[in-house]
Structures are given as structure tokens and as C-alpha cells.
Amino acid sequence: MNPAKIILVLAVVVVLVVLWGRVMGRKDPDRPLVGLTDGVRAKVSREISAGHKINAIKIYREATGAPLADAKRAVDSWFVPGQGPGVRDAAASFTEGRLTDEGRARISELILAGRREDAMTLYTEATGASASEAQAIIRSWDTSQNY
Template structure:
């Protein structure tokens, strides 16, 4: 009888250990950096259809149209539609540039985005400027802050 209790305890301990190891390995896999997102432009017909669907409040259908036109993953298509501006074919996403070089980073931005960052900084709103850099570049918070800290308004 005592041996059965000891065997049961050993089995329970082994099951707990297996559960802990499985949890740790899945946490490691999920913390791996995501593949970089690439902005895929779409044609004017698909763009007009997305505009029409969003104006009608049909976000899910707009995501489907965008996915069909670009072949992007669902999460990327949803992110893109969340940032959609009517009448555009793409919201520019700046390729991640090393934040140590603010001049090249600024040069890689569309002029309208750089001007918006200038105006946010001139208005004393650096947090909103950091958010804009993050949205446009997919840089992390620290890197975006570093870009804004070294930002030179109005120069290219």
C-alpha cells in the first residue's frame, strides 16, 4: 500500500515538471520577434472598394478585400485597415532604420509625416510625436523616443 502512495506521488511530481517545462518552452517561442511587416500597396479599384466598405461601416469586409488584394496575414490586414485613410492606397510605413542616425530616419519619412512631427514638437507634444514615429516605423518605444530626442525640426 505504501508503494502505491509513493508511485502516485512520483507520477504527480513528474506531471507537474512536464507542465512547467512545457509552459517555459511555449513562453520562449512566443517571445521571439515577429517577422517584419511589409506594406503592400493595392490598386485603385481595391482601394476604392475599401473606402466604400469602411464608409458603410463594414470593417470586416474591408479587411477581406485588403487581404484578397495583397495576400497579407489577417493581423497585418487588420492593422492596415485600422490605419486606413480614405482615398489612399497605402499609409506609408517607413522601413525600420537605425535610430542612431536621425537624419537618414527623417529622410526616409514622407514629408507630411516629418512636418507633422515638427508641429507636434513645436507644440510641446513629444509623446504624440513618439507615438507617430512608432506607428510609421514599427520601432519600439525606446528607439522612437531616441529618434524624437535627436530630432532636428525642418531639416532634411
């Protein structure tokens, strides 16, 4: 076989291997995927709220193992009404039990003490809501309720 053909075949194989690695990504098969837990949702929401969409995609991919295109699509639609964990999801956290009775009571205490920022942070961490969602929920929080 001609040496030029051998070099050409090797170059094509190397290019295909490099492209395959970039498309599939380097995944550690020993690292377990945690999935979309409330903590992961909170991290993704904070990154999106801060304008760090690339970090949000990275966190989403690391937790779910999703391909880049799927992770980008999920993050892009994260706060679209009716899709993903948006305002409707944040408000539903009361009924779904993501915000415990102890968490509700603590938020009420913080609001009554005039520490709304701390209450928003606690709500965000407990539900995975964005900062703007937490602000809207805390602003309308009824502290007279016996949570």
C-alpha cells in the first residue's frame, strides 16, 4: 500500500476520534449522576439569574449526564411558563413538600425580623427558584399563616 494512503487513512481516523470525543464529551463512568435534585435546581437557577448560562448548562450536564444540545435546550427553556421549574413550580413547592414546615416557619421569622434577603436566600435554596421568583414569593408572603 502506498505510504501516502496510509498517512491519509490515519489522519482521517485521528480526525474522527477527535470529533467523536468532542461530540460525546469526556464523561467519568465511575462518577454517579445525581439527577435534578432540589439542590441542583437551585444551583442552575442561581447561575441563570446571575447571567451565567454556560455554568448553568455545565451544572445541568454534570448532574444529569445529558448531551450538550439537550442541556442547552433545557436551560434555555428553564423559566418559560409551563415548562421547567418556573414561577408555577416555585409556587407549587408549598403543595409538593419541597419547602418543609420548619422552612416555612423560619422564612416567616426572617420576614418578621426584617431580614427579607435571608428569607429569599432560604426560599431559593429550598425550592430551586430563581432570585426574582423568590423575591416575588417573599414579597407576597403571608406571615399571619400558621405554617
